[in-house]
Amino acid sequence: MLSIKQLSKTYANGVKAINDVTLDIPNGMFGLLGPNGAGKSSLMRTIATLQDPDSGSIHFDGLDVLAQPEALRRQLGYLPQDFGVYPKVTAEVLLNHFAVLKGLTGRGERKEAVEALLHQTNLWEARKRGLGTYSGGMRQRFGIAQALLGSPRLVIVDEPTAGLDPDERNRFLNLLAKIGEQVVVILSTHIVADVTDLCPRMALIVKGEVQLQGEPQATIDTLRSKVWRRSVSPEALTEYQQRMKVLHTRLVGGKPQINVYADSQPEEGFIQVEPDLEDVYFLHVRNAAASAAAVV
């Protein structure tokens, strides 16, 4: 269990990236959802002990992470958002190199670990190719392979599916789901479907603050019978957005379709629909933006 209490961080430029965050993260896949700039990477980097918070505490299975960062690092696998690779080096050589850095110094043990991870991430056939020839999905799977070296008990992956095509995304998420059976995996993402598909527990963070946390289905249930949908003309869209709580807009056959939050049917033509996690996400992002505007 990872336990974060009242964590805050303000950067030198005055941006409050983490604002009094308290989260309990049990074993399994945990989705940390939030729009760009919400503070997800700041939180991930702080948990990974790459930067210090201004205040608050982090404990992992009783270990005081901020007091003993080295001890946490020995149990950590981290795939950062901007994971760079050397394009000319092969996957096998680079993974072997990372393994040495992770402390796998015995030749036999290292070879075994590297080979097992290349198989697990489905890169065995491509192991002798330069990483520069890899697709985005293959690079991300390589990123997970290096994160899993040394059998970490805490795995952090920061926005890993952005830019992947549907096949590669599925393959990557399946891989994460398998890992999540044994350890704590924190998946930071702005893609709602990643969390819906994969995570039994989640938190939503906006402007550095936790807006909600719990089981995705329980958060969806709070919106039952409050989401209404209709198609509108492109010209009328702005007017609907001003008059109603429009959660999101989708183009269906080139025509905008809006989901609106309301206690009862907003007007003729709206039909009630089953809410989903996107509705929850947009309602909270919208409310957070509204309350920030009210403060200013």
Ligand SMILES: Nc1ncnc2c1ncn2[C@@H]1O[C@H](COP(=O)(O)OP(=O)(O)OP(=O)(O)O)[C@@H](O)[C@H]1O
């Ligand atoms: N080193 C830094 N110095 C100053 N401001 C920073 C720094 N890193 C991030 N920020 C700011 O802190 C806020 C949160 O950024 P962060 O990268 O943590 O968010 P995020 O949710 O990961 O978003 P994204 O998906 O865009 O990376 C943003 O306003 C960002 O501009």
